[in-house]
Amino acid sequence: MSAQDKPRFATLWLDGCSGCHMSFLDMDEWLLDLAGQVEVVYSPLVDAKEFPDNVDITLIEGAVASREDIEKLLKIRARTKTLIAFGDCAVTANVPSMRNPFGLEAVMKQVYLDSNAIQPQVPTVTVPELLDRVVPVHRIVKVDVYIPGCPPSAATIKSVVSELLAGKKPDVMALTRFGA
Numbered sequence: 314m315s316a317q318d319k320p321r322f323a324t325l326w327l328d329g330c331s332g333c334h335m336s337f338l339d340m341d342e343w344l345l346d347l348a349g350q351v352e353v354v355y356s357p358l359v360d361a362k363e364f365p366d367n368v369d370i371t372l373i374e375g376a377v378a379s380r381e382d383i384e385k386l387l388k389i390r391a392r393t394k395t396l397i398a399f400g401d402c403a404v405t406a407n408v409p410s411m412r413n414p415f416g417l418e419a420v421m422k423q424v425y426l427d428s429n430a431i432q433p434q435v436p437t438v439t440v441p442e443l444l445d446r447v448v449p450v451h452r453i454v455k456v457d458v459y460i461p462g463c464p465p466s467a468a469t470i471k472s473v474v475s476e477l478l479a480g481k482k483p484d485v486m487a488l489t490r491f492g493a
């Protein structure tokens with residue numbers, strides 16, 4: 314816990330479409346309640362540059378597709394108590410893994426060379442080194458809670474976060490089955 318005795322809360326966006334974060338914002342007025350209950354220390358929604366130490370809850374959207382993603386995940390796992398695979402891309406690799414059957418080389422050739430008639434070239438600057446295969450978060454680090462869905466509903470996200478803040482281990486399957 315922080316000096317203010319509030320849980321330290323973070324969200325991260327790896328290889329996803331931001332749809333899970335959009336669903337998070339769909340919690341609407343409950344976001345105000347949440348803001349009163351936690352200290353948001355890192356997220357695409359706030360202006361924090363470095364993932365801090367001693368984070369209580371971190372939601373991770375997106376699959377793992379690059380070496381940069383792996384480095385971020387290892388750091389975040391070491392600094393987070395409860396790490397949540399947030400949405401189907403984090404849980405199963407989902408849409409980003411659709412490139413896996415074709416192989417990285419063939420995909421890069423199709424996207425940057427064959428489909429680009431004006432200036433075909435594979436980018437090498439400011440582009441993270443991609444992994445041969447896209448994998449879900451649990452293939453790299455231990456996951457404590459899974460929230461499936463593409464995206465998960467705002468009600469499900471709210472239920473999971475509420476239970477964690479109440480000191481409970483959420484039963485996400487039950488929450489999802491009954492349409493929470």
Ligand code: SF4
Nearest residue numbers: 329330332401402463
């Ligand atoms: S799970 Fe769906 S909504 Fe979430 S990042 Fe992946 S594709 Fe987007």
